[in-house]
Amino acid sequence: MSAVESPTTPRNGTSHGVHLPIYMDNHATTPMDPRVLDAMMPYFTKIFGNAASRNHSFGWEAEQAVEQAREQIAKLIGATAKEIIFTSGATESNNLAIKGIAEMYKERGNHIITQVTEHKAVLDTCKRLEKSGCRVTYLPVDAEGRIDMEDLKRAMEEKTILVSIMFANNEIGVIQPMEEIGKLCRERGVLFHTDAVQAVGKVPVDVNALNIDVLSLSGHKIYGPKGVGALYVRRRNPRVQISAQIDGGGHERGMRSGTLNVAGIVGLGKACELCREELPMEAERLRKMRDRLKARLESKLDHIHVNGTMEHHLPGNLNMSFVYVEGESLLMGINDIAVSSGSACTSATLEPSYVLKALGLGDDVAHSSIRFGLGRFNTEAEVDYVADKVIDVVQKLRELSPLYEMVKEGIDLTKIQWEAH
Amino acid sequence: MAYSDKVLDHYTHPRNVGQMDKGSAEVGTGLVGAPECGDVMRLQIKVNPETQVIEDAKFKTFGCGSAIASSSLATEWVKGKTVEEAMQIKNTDIVKELSLPPVKIHCSVLAEDAIRAAIGDWKKKNGVQESSAAPMVATAH
16 A cells, blocks of 8 residues: 555645646636736725715725726626625625525515525525515426426415526536526516536626526626625616615615625726636636546546536536545545535535535445636646546545455445444 | 654554454454545454464545554554453544644544454454453444
8 A cells, every 4th residue: 555645745846847835726716827916906096985975086096096997897798887886795695695586575475495506595585584574485406406497487476576596516516407497487587596606717708698686696706806706786677676785874776775895896897808708718717627627537547526517607617526536535645736526525514515525426425525626827837736636535545445345346336235323 | 634754654654554354263443433424444353362462553644644654653562462361452542642733543443443453353263252351343433
């Protein structure tokens, strides 16, 4: 038995022409693009005014910067500037959208439809609303991670006021049938909200073409700053109204009070502008690197599989299960690479990923999953390093794995009477 | 997550990895845990029939770093002990030795179970009576 590569290798070294550690967890957050930082800098010290100050130039300058950012964001998603509301991030955007609509439209109905692989910011918001008289339908997903449109049709009823379905999933990168959902919602007169945090800037998003009424996005997922996000709220056909969840000075057309985070907003605007300009090229580059990573892993390892359909998929995402190897032990061996695992051992709750379980995967497969999140600053050399390192550690851990040995000996693991503990 | 140096050492240089002949009368095999729970340990001991001393031990583990370390340590500890002495190894000793955090205590419990299961298997094969002082523990916990 050869030793697993030491997890105590000095960090911040260089190996095979790549800088270590390698960041490949871009669904969790992204590094800020230096061009975004450059755009933000003047707004901390020189142009520091309150965008709500109407009677002096400090305020006007800040307001002008905010309005420019609104334009930049709107342009990326095919909206108009007035439809953009600034928030502290996508969790707040999701809360504001769902709670604000539930409250505003309670005379019309109290039924909300969402689906099981949503982010907790949506699921837990819905759960809270259930305590105050809302009814929520949680649609299942198929083995590929997508909802069935027939399920959605069946779930719609007289009292349905809102459908909230994420654009792309943060773990498996699967893109939901947005066009069909939008079309159906429009036909039925039901509002359509989408948590588009992982999709905006990564794949083309057009709120009009897709009939999206409300959309959440975040700065730090698109190479912008943390602590700033936005909510798109449709103003025409239909005009969507949202009850404020934070009361105060009546900022953001009364929907979200609080002094605007001008520097952050400028950064979000710049990040959106860069995404719009570079999206086609960047998506293609990421897709190629992702496919290279996948092919390299598949060429050397057996018993691995991709979680979620590759057909409707974010270009930078790859979620793979390395069966018979536990995810946390794999992460430990590749500790100079930052990725995520769906293993229970890496979560605070000691439960394996609910997203992977929703696909119908057994807990054992969920425990073995790794999420690779490629981003703007990853290189082909990094992809090769990551692939080779993962291959090496998986092979070593499989030498340690009684399950892999049993499978190689032709033993059917499902026939063994395991004692759950 | 921070691992203790000892966990890292066992993970990086696992001791006594491998398997012994399950069919041999001298070998006791314990297979505990479940794939769905994220950890499975197989611990084997080879016992000298004259002295009842555990002369060799091997393991393979599917699980997190702490599970690998717990079972690797268990093989080190049982070697050279008699089966009755090995029965006295407690999961709390493993927790202490490896400085396992509370969320990883189950790894040590599993390692203790694996030792007892291996000894239980050896006893069964050799017609040795279970001593009431140290009964074989089921893997459920």
